[in-house]
Amino acid sequence: MKPTYEAISWQDDHLVILDQTQLPLREIYSDVNTIGQVWEAIKKLKIRGAPAIGIAAAYGIYLGVKDLESRNFTSFSVEIDRWIEYLESSRPTAVNLSWAMKRIKQTIFANKDKDLDKIKEIILDTAKTIHAEDKRTCKKIGEIGSKLVKNGAKILTHCNTGALATGAYGTAFSVILHAHDDNKEINVWVDETRPLLQGARLTAWELQKTEIPFKLITDSAAGALMNTGQVDMVIVGADRVAANGDTANKIGTYSLAVLANENDIPFYVALPLSSFDLNIESGVKIKIEERDAEEITQFGTTPITPKKTDAYNPAFDVTPHKYITGFITENGIIKPDFKKNISSLFD
Ligand code: MRU
Numbered sequence: 001m002k003p004t005y006e007a008i009s010w011q012d013d014h015l016v017i018l019d020q021t022q023l024p025l026r027e028i029y030s031d032v033n034t035i036g037q038v039w040e041a042i043k044k045l046k047i048r049g050a051p052a053i054g055i056a057a058a059y060g061i062y063l064g065v066k067d068l069e070s071r072n073f074t075s076f077s078v079e080i081d082r083w084i085e086y087l088e089s090s091r092p093t094a095v096n097l098s099w100a101m102k103r104i105k106q107t108i109f110a111n112k113d114k115d116l117d118k119i120k121e122i123i124l125d126t127a128k129t130i131h132a133e134d135k136r137t138c139k140k141i142g143e144i145g146s147k148l149v150k151n152g153a154k155i156l157t158h159c160n161t162g163a164l165a166t167g168a169y170g171t172a173f174s175v176i177l178h179a180h181d182d183n184k185e186i187n188v189w190v191d192e193t194r195p196l197l198q199g200a201r202l203t204a205w206e207l208q209k210t211e212i213p214f215k216l217i218t219d220s221a222a223g224a225l226m227n228t229g230q231v232d233m234v235i236v237g238a239d240r241v242a243a244n245g246d247t248a249n250k251i252g253t254y255s256l257a258v259l260a261n262e263n264d265i266p267f268y269v270a271l272p273l274s275s276f277d278l279n280i281e282s283g284v285k286i287k288i289e290e291r292d293a294e295e296i297t298q299f300g301t302t303p304i305t306p307k308k309t310d311a312y313n314p315a316f317d318v319t320p321h322k323y324i325t326g327f328i329t330e331n332g333i334i335k336p337d338f339k340k341n342i343s344s345l346f347d
Pocket of ligand 1: 048049051161171198315
């Protein structure tokens with residue numbers, strides 16, 4: 001069943017987003033008309049998930065330049081660079097944002113001899129193409145990944161990797177969705193994903209919408225479930241994968257990978273090729289976003305700690321490639337040797 005909701009859509013001359021900070025209690029669609037609003041929506045996680053951030057940023061560049069009156073290509077491209085830097089400052093870890101920015105920039109330079117109005121049109125078309133490609137890519141990831149799922153499988157997933165985090169279908173979520181559509185009897189364990197509860201709020205919402213059986217667990221229950229034979233596979237998404245396969249994803253992913261390894265449970269990462277960063281050799285060099293302490297010291301807006309409690313809140317962690325069974329991509333399943341097999345994906 002293809003999800004009927006869309007996290008992001010382009011309508012006439014602006015973006016419409018499903019505000020993910022309000023889910024699951026309220027389904028609020030908001031208009032996004034300016035690049036400043038795109039930056040804010042990404043920063044505040046109204047739009048979130050690596051591929052969705054890239055798609056939104058691509059539209060954001062168009063919103064930034066559509067009314068710009070530059071005299072020539074040189075001053076226009078200076079403005080583009082300024083906007084790219086601005087959007088990249090919103091969230092550092094997901095590589096899809098800078099991947100989309102690079103693609104926009106390459107297209108602009110390939111068309112530098114055209115008049116500026118035409119180039120603006122081309123920017124919008126490129127954003128629409130990135131969006132449409134991501135929908136096709138995520139479908140393919142689901143179709144390929146479904147083959148790994150056995151009938152009766154109990155699958156553990158982390159954070160949110162569904163249509164909300166992508167153009168459509170999702171990544172890890174797409175595998176689950178396609179396995180369900182292929183009539184496999186699956187049960188999904190959804191962990192809460194502290195502190196912002198992408199699992200409890202968003203993945204649970206998406207699984208309910210798509211009528212897939214699931215149960216919510218606390219993050220700390222995962223180990224006990226694995227140790228008592230209640231998990232057959234773990235599938236997660238990724239925000240940035242280095243050339244050797246080290247994977248940055250939502251905080252808590254690393255702990256799940258180590259637990260899966262300890263319990264001989266396959267651990268898969270599902271992602272589009274746009275989430276690989278071959279410029280980074282290993283995970284050590286991946287920049288990890290640190291978010292406000294209040295996300296931990298408060299529950300929503302209610303304080304849950306003694307006054308002045310300090311907290312450290314990294315939003316992502318890096319899972320060393322040795323804990324990963326395979327990568328599920330639109331071009332197939334990548335097994336070790338990751339360094340060699342990832343690089344051959346891009347030949
Ligand atoms: O902080 P978030 O909610 O943007 O984190 C999202 C994740 O970590 C996802 O697992 C990842 O972006 C892959 S989404 C297909």
